[in-house]
Amino acid sequence: MPNPKQISRRNFLKIIAVGAAAGATAKFGFDALTVPEPTTATRLLMGTVVNLTVISNDKAAAQAAVEATLNRMAQLEGVLSRFQLQSQLSQLNRNGRIDDAHPALLHLIGQARQLSDLSGGAFDITVKPLVDLYRQHQAANSLPPEAEIATVLEKVDYRQIQIAGAQIMFTRPEISITLDGIAKGYIVDEGVTVLRQAGFGNVMVEAGGDLLASGQKSAGEAWQIGVQSPRKAQPGLLAVLDVENKAVATSGDYMQAFSTDLRQHHILDPRTGYSAPELASATVIAPSAMLADGLATAAMILNTATTLDLINGMVDCEACLITKDLECINTVTHPPRFSGESESLGSYHRTGTPLPV
Numbered sequence: 001m002p003n004p005k006q007i008s009r010r011n012f013l014k015i016i017a018v019g020a021a022a023g024a025t026a027k028f029g030f031d032a033l034t035v036p037e038p039t040t041a042t043r044l045l046m047g048t049v050v051n052l053t054v055i056s057n058d059k060a061a062a063q064a065a066v067e068a069t070l071n072r073m074a075q076l077e078g079v080l081s082r083f084q085l086q087s088q089l090s091q092l093n094r095n096g097r098i099d100d101a102h103p104a105l106l107h108l109i110g111q112a113r114q115l116s117d118l119s120g121g122a123f124d125i126t127v128k129p130l131v132d133l134y135r136q137h138q139a140a141n142s143l144p145p146e147a148e149i150a151t152v153l154e155k156v157d158y159r160q161i162q163i164a165g166a167q168i169m170f171t172r173p174e175i176s177i178t179l180d181g182i183a184k185g186y187i188v189d190e191g192v193t194v195l196r197q198a199g200f201g202n203v204m205v206e207a208g209g210d211l212l213a214s215g216q217k218s219a220g221e222a223w224q225i226g227v228q229s230p231r232k233a234q235p236g237l238l239a240v241l242d243v244e245n246k247a248v249a250t251s252g253d254y255m256q257a258f259s260t261d262l263r264q265h266h267i268l269d270p271r272t273g274y275s276a277p278e279l280a281s282a283t284v285i286a287p288s289a290m291l292a293d294g295l296a297t298a299a300m301i302l303n304t305a306t307t308l309d310l311i312n313g314m315v316d317c318e319a320c321l322i323t324k325d326l327e328c329i330n331t332v333t334h335p336p337r338f339s340g341e342s343e344s345l346g347s348y349h350r351t352g353t354p355l356p357v
Contacts, residue, residue: 036202036218041066046077046184048208054195055202055217065198069191069205076190079104080183082128093128093176097169104186108290109161109168112182115294116158119310122301123294124270128178129155131266134258143264149273156270181267185210185249185293192289205289212247212289230254230281230322238328239320241285246316249292251300252281253324267300276301283320284311295319304329 039054039062052069056062079102081087088105092098098105115123133152137144144152160172170176184207191205192212202215204223213223222242229236230252241248253275256266264275282299286292295317299307304321311319311331321329 119298181297185289188289247289
């Protein structure tokens with residue numbers, strides 16, 4: 001979850017169109033007798049702008065469901081945000097342990113560890129001390145020296161997180177974690193779950209570039225998501241995605257840069273201490289926003305070949321990788337088979353040889 005001061009820099013994905021087709025027939029959950037209309041809401045949460053859209057012919061019920069969804073998302077932010085001093089995550093970072101961890105915190109740390117294993121350590125929530133070091137030097141318009149980076153890297157290792165029941169403990173002093181690369185996606189998923197439980201299947205929840213689109217925006221028409229160029233000097237859409245029952249998340253070098261040339265930014269390789277040199281942005285489509293969020297972060301760190309192998313080895317996942325030269329590299333396309341979020345990320349991982357690009 002990004003710092004509230006960086007809201008404008010996180011709004012990467014743009015929703016191209018949201019609406020309902022006139023005269024829609026009974027199809028995909030739409031009522032044949034009325035024309036469903038969008039109910040929308042916007043709120044500042046998680047240090048970014050959250051946008052909700054619910055397609056329904058019951059305006060009052062949709063508005064009530066939207067309010068319940070935003071309340072649920074705010075509740076989870078109060079547990080998972082490192083910017084809220086009383087959150088359970090902040091307590092864990094201060095004390096090195098927490099004995100009555102919230103189920104959401106336990107779940108996310110467990111999922112994060114699986115992402116770390118799948119990505120060979122490229123995704124690592126214990127990268128916080130390294131990010132803090134860069135932010136300290138950023139305040140002085142400088143980058144940290146190699147010796148300081150090497151010292152801080154000794155505090156980065158996701159394997160030093162121990163979970164036993166409802167207890168979470170760091171097994172090494174000075175470990176601290178950030179869930180910025182996974183929590184926002186998880187909260188988006190939970191928002192969609194609230195809406196679905198309220199009976200609304202055609203919805204979209206978006207938070208600063210992480211989104212989950214459920215159902216359709218109108219009968220027979222998918223939600224459309226535009227992927228913008230990561231460079232202001234070369235604006236425009238690089239892709240338009242038709243999304244049904246899928247999540248989309250983007251990470252990029254421009255979002256929170258530590259150097260004016262964008263070579264060093266907030267997505268730091270926890271294994272080297274520096275940002276990877278290859279990509280300007282990575283957009284991932286996945287069954288859940290949490291998974292898309294984590295994979296997009298990992299993609300910015302891994303080299304392109306390794307990222308393609310990883311994404312092509314994941315069930316129902318695709319990626320659009322944009323290099324520093326604005327070359328667009330896409331993974332193969334898999335047939336959509338939405339199955340919802342799993343307790344184990346391993347269930348999304350294919351076995352055998354990755355499919356050809």
